[in-house]
Structures are given as structure tokens and as C-alpha cells.
Amino acid sequence: MNDSPFVESLRWLAEPSRWSGPAGIPLRTLEHLGYTALGILLAALLAIPLGLAVGHTGRFKGLVVATAGAARALPTLGLVTLFALLMGIGLTAPLLSFVILAIPSLLAGAYSAVESADRATVDAARAQGMTELQVLTRVELPLGMPLLIGGVRGATVQVVATAMLAAYVGNGGLGRYIFQGLGSQNYPQMIAGSLLVIALALVLDLALLLIQRLSTPRGLRAA
Amino acid sequence: MTHHSTRRHLLGALGLGGIALGAAACGSSDPFEEGDTGGGGSGSDGGGESGGGTIAIGSQAYYSNEIIAELFAQVLEGEGLTVDRQYQIGQREVYMPELEEGALDLLPEYLGNLLQHYDPEAQAASPEEISSALGEALPDGLRVLSFAEASDQDSYTTTAEFAQTHSLTAIGDLAGVDEDLRIAANSEFEVRPYGSEGVKEVYGVDVSVVPVEDSGGPLTVQALLDGDVQLANIYTADPTIAQNDLVVLEDPESLILPQNVVPVVSEKIDDAAAAAIDAVLAELSAADLVELNRQSVEDQRSSADIATDWLTEKGLV
Numbered sequence: 001m002n003d004s005p006f007v008e009s010l011r012w013l014a015e016p017s018r019w020s021g022p023a024g025i026p027l028r029t030l031e032h033l034g035y036t037a038l039g040i041l042l043a044a045l046l047a048i049p050l051g052l053a054v055g056h057t058g059r060f061k062g063l064v065v066a067t068a069g070a071a072r073a074l075p076t077l078g079l080v081t082l083f084a085l086l087m088g089i090g091l092t093a094p095l096l097s098f099v100i101l102a103i104p105s106l107l108a109g110a111y112s113a114v115e116s117a118d119r120a121t122v123d124a125a126r127a128q129g130m131t132e133l134q135v136l137t138r139v140e141l142p143l144g145m146p147l148l149i150g151g152v153r154g155a156t157v158q159v160v161a162t163a164m165l166a167a168y169v170g171n172g173g174l175g176r177y178i179f180q181g182l183g184s185q186n187y188p189q190m191i192a193g194s195l196l197v198i199a200l201a202l203v204l205d206l207a208l209l210l211i212q213r214l215s216t217p218r219g220l221r222a223a
Numbered sequence: 224m225t226h227h228s229t230r231r232h233l234l235g236a237l238g239l240g241g242i243a244l245g246a247a248a249c250g251s252s253d254p255f256e257e258g259d260t261g262g263g264g265s266g267s268d269g270g271g272e273s274g275g276g277t278i279a280i281g282s283q284a285y286y287s288n289e290i291i292a293e294l295f296a297q298v299l300e301g302e303g304l305t306v307d308r309q310y311q312i313g314q315r316e317v318y319m320p321e322l323e324e325g326a327l328d329l330l331p332e333y334l335g336n337l338l339q340h341y342d343p344e345a346q347a348a349s350p351e352e353i354s355s356a357l358g359e360a361l362p363d364g365l366r367v368l369s370f371a372e373a374s375d376q377d378s379y380t381t382t383a384e385f386a387q388t389h390s391l392t393a394i395g396d397l398a399g400v401d402e403d404l405r406i407a408a409n410s411e412f413e414v415r416p417y418g419s420e421g422v423k424e425v426y427g428v429d430v431s432v433v434p435v436e437d438s439g440g441p442l443t444v445q446a447l448l449d450g451d452v453q454l455a456n457i458y459t460a461d462p463t464i465a466q467n468d469l470v471v472l473e474d475p476e477s478l479i480l481p482q483n484v485v486p487v488v489s490e491k492i493d494d495a496a497a498a499a500i501d502a503v504l505a506e507l508s509a510a511d512l513v514e515l516n517r518q519s520v521e522d523q524r525s526s527a528d529i530a531t532d533w534l535t536e537k538g539l540v
Contacts, residue, residue: 084442088449089407089435167410168436170446176410179436183411185316 008188031172036160039098047103051110056136068104080165089170102155109151113144145215153208160201281330282310287516291331293530298499301540328489335480350481368486371504373512375460376482379472386470393473397428407446408456410434417479425478462517506537
């Protein structure tokens with residue numbers, strides 16, 4: 001009991017009973033990953049096509065960049081509370097907030113991916129008679145893939161670190177440990193929950209970093 | 224603008240240091256603590272004279288607690304004392320050490336929570352028992368004055384409609400309800416003695432907790448009104464209970480710790496000051512506290528205005 005809360009939190013994590021059952025760490029981690037994946041997926045469906053279109057055509061760039069930048073400033077806890085008051089507790093409110101949180105990074109990744117392609121290469125593709133869609137999908141996108149995945153990576157780390165807020169309005173996830181620990185002055189549990197979120201964020205970040213490296217086109221790797 | 228005010232704060236802090244050093248030279252206590260007392264607040268008072276006859280009054284970061292603190296502040300000012308307001312201090316873990324060190328002299332507390340802070344295993348159940356147990360449990364130099372009728376405690380609250388449908392008046396009546404009961408509450412409700420395990424043990428009622436982490440605030444109330452849950456843990460002095468025609472289920476077995484308002488004070492509060500505070504507590508009924516809170520939440524009035532009106536109405540200032 002007199003150990004530091006950090007030592008206590010490791011002991012909390014080492015307790016075998018915490019690794020099973022409906023409130024166990026594996027299930028809570030899966031819930032947490034599920035909220036993250038769902039948020040990123042929905043955000044990607046919106047942001048990536050929009051980002052690609054903006055990057056390819058160059059139209060509305062100022063507007064999109066400014067809107068995405070402003071969206072970054074929205075406090076996610078405020079959004080969760082606002083949406084939950086409007087739509088009730090449950091998964092919808094936090095999910096919508098995660099989508100809003102993820103969009104700026106995904107959007108920036110998508111349009112900068114397209115923009116990064118060498119203009120001479122793009123012009124050469126057009127000169128060969130490629131349609132605009134072919135230019136996008138066969139030239140710009142493959143060349144910019146690392147940047148696009150970089151955007152996914154940034155958004156994923158942000159959302160996985162924020163997904164604890166799902167537990168604020170009646171859901172599961174690793175936030176349950178954190179909020180309960182905070183409310184009952186069980187600081188070892190709170191720290192343990194935070195460590196789990198940190199570990200998850202690091203694992204996802206490294207995995208996406210690896211994918212980012214692998215996605216670099218062979219022709220660009222030497223340079 | 225910010226640069227200027229930062230510099231002024233710095234100068235103020237330096238000035239305070241000077242005053243504190245002067246006080247130390249006169250044989251008073253640790254200069255750094257003196258400095259903390261004066262400089263720890265919002266800084267708007269620019270560092271008045273600390274020590275001597277000044278009573279430092281704190282409050283929790285909870286609007287209702289600040290109103291009660293303001294009631295005490297104004298009656299003490301009425302007694303001719305100088306008051307230093309140090310409101311909106313977050314957690315018990317932060318302000319209790321301040322009281323123990325003498326940086327604060329008075330803070331409105333709640334019986335059950337205060338006792339649990341010092342003695343988590345405490346068995347006391349009635350307000351009287353808790354009050355006398357606190358006499359033992361509090362550190363040297365601190366004491367509680369008498370407690371008010373007004374309390375602000377956890378509850379099993381439901382909608383009028385649900386209560387009527389299942390003829391509910393007390394928590395125990397929930398045992399006869401033939402559906403899965405869900406209660407919106409902070410997630411620590413699961414591990415509290417009055418929470419889901421306690422209610423099973425004392426009343427034989429099964430409830431599952433739907434964690435909504437705003438401490439009985441608007442999200443919790445909304446979840447209840449939306450029908451996402453049948454029950455909610457809402458603090459009993461919350462004006463939304465009356466506003467939404469909610470029903471607080473009775474607790475004849477004293478499952479829930481009483482949380483009557485009780486001031487915790489340092490030795491700086493002498494008999495005359497204690498008598499003035501006691502007079503406020505004697506008048507503060509449960510309905511009064513709800514009404515004071517209502518004026519803050521609904522009418523958006525300041526705690527100072529709310530306190531002045533109430534004290535005038537009761538003839539206390």
C-alpha cells in the first residue's frame with residue numbers, strides 16, 4: 001500500500017483476474033480499438049475522397065485547409081457532451097466526436113499526398129493520354145501513398161488516445177478504468193488504464209509507421 | 224494585455240513576499256505559507272494584508288458549495304471580520320491539506336464524504352453519529368461546527384411516471400419491478416458502499432450501472448428523461464429534480480451516507496464567529512439549499528447576490 005502508485009498500477013495490471021470477463025482488459029481493449037476503428041473508418045470515408053479531390057483539382061483548397069484547421073481546435077469533451085445532450089447517451093455522440101477529431105489529419109494527408117507528386121510526372125502522365133481518374137489513381141496516389149498513410153497514422157493516434165471519452169457517456173473501452181479510478185481515488189487503476197491506452201497508441205503508431213514505409217514506391221525509396 | 228497583467232502579478236507576488244518576510248521577522252509562521260495564502264487565489268485582490276484577523280474561506284469547485292461559503296463569508300463580515308475568499312478549489316485532496324496547514328480557515332463540507340476522506344472504514348450511519356465520529360477523525364487543529372438540515376447527497380432518483388407505474392416510494396420497492404434496472408451514475412458508483420453492490424445487499428435490488436461521468440449533471444438527467452435508464456444518481460439539492468418532476472426514492476435503511484452541510488474550521492474561528500456560522504446552519508433547510516441552487520442554475524445569479532438576499536430574508540445580516 002505504501003508503494004508508489006506506479007508500482008501499484010503495475011501490480012494492478014499483473015492481477016490475473018483482470019484479464020478475463022466482461023470488464024476484463026482484453027474486452028475493454030477490443031471495445032477501445034473498435035471505437036477507434038469505427039471513428040477512423042467513417043472519417044476516412046468522408047475526408048479521403050474530399051482530400052483527393054481538393055489535391056487533384058486544387059479547387060477550394062483555402063476553404064478546406066482553413067475549415068480543417070479550425071476543426072482541430074474543437075475540444076472533444078465539449079463535443080461529446082454537446083452531442084450526448086442532443087442525441088442521448090450511447091455510442092453515437094462520442095463516435096461523431098471522434099470522426100470530427102480524425103477528419104483534419106486525414107484530409108491534410110489526402111490532399112498533400114496528391115500534391116506531392118512531381119508536376120512533371122503528372123504532366124507526362126496526361127501527355128500519354130491518361131484520363132484525370134487514371135492520373136489520380138495510377139500516378140498521384142501511389143506516389144503520395146506514404147503521406148496519405150501518414151495522415152491515417154496521425155488521426156489514429158489522436159482518436160485512440162481520446163477514445164476513453166466514450167466511457168464518459170455510458171460506453172465501454174479503456175476509459176472505464178480511468179474514470180472509475182479517478183472517481184474512487186483508485187489512482188493505481190487510473191494509471192494502469194492510462195498505461196494501456198499509451199501502449200495501444202504506441203502499437204498502432206508503430207504498425208502504421210511500418211505500413212507507411214512499405215507503401216513508399218520503389219522508385220522513391222532510393223532517393 | 225496579458226504581458227502587463229503577468230508583470231503585475233509578479234510584482235504583487237514580490238510585494239507579498241516582502242510583507243511575509245516582515246511578518247516572519249515579527250515572529251510569525253513560515254513566510255512561504257503566508258505568501259501562498261495571499262497569492263493562491265484569483266489574484267484580483269492584489270494581495271491584501273494576510274494573517275491577523277483575516278479569515279480565509281475556501282470552497283469546492285462546485286457552484287452550490289460556493290454559495291454556502293458565501294453565506295458564511297457575509298455573516299462573518301457582518302460580525303466585523305475581514306474575509307479572504309479562496310473559492311473553487313478542486314478536490315478534497317487539495318484543500319484539506321490547506322486547511323491542515325492553516326492556509327484556509329473555513330470551508331463548507333458534507334458529513335459523509337468528509338468522514339470517509341479521513342476514515343474510509345467508518346461505520347457511522349446517522350448524521351449525529353458521523354458528526355461525533357468526525358470529532359475523532361479530523362486532524363488536530365480542525366473541527367466541524369454543527370450541521371445543517373440541508374444535505375446534498377447521492378440518491379436513487381426516477382421519473383414520476385416510472386415511480387407511478389411501479390408504485391415506488393422507497394428504494395426497496397425496486398425489488399418488485401419486473402425489468403432490468405439500469406442506473407446512470409459516475410462509474411465509481413459500482414464500487415461505492417451505497418452503489419450497485421450495497422443496494423443488492425441492503426434492499427435485494429439488482430441494478431446495473433450505466434456510467435455517465437458528469438456527477439449527476441445534465442447528461443445524467445437527460446439519460447433518465449430519455450428512458451436510456453430507469454434510475455439516476457442525482458444529488459438531492461439539485462434543482463433539476465423539482466424542475467423535471469423527478470422522484471427521489473426514500474432510503475429507510477440508511478444505505479446512502481448522509482451528506483448534511485457542515486463547516487470544517489480551523490482554530491482561527493473563535494466562539495463568536497462559530498456562533499454566527501451556526502446561526503446560518505440553523506436556518507439552512509433542505510428546501511432552502513435547493514432554492515439557492517436554483518437561483519444559480521436557472522437565474523444565473525452570482526453567489527454573492529444569492530447569499531445577500533437569503534441572509535437578509537432570514538434576518539442574519
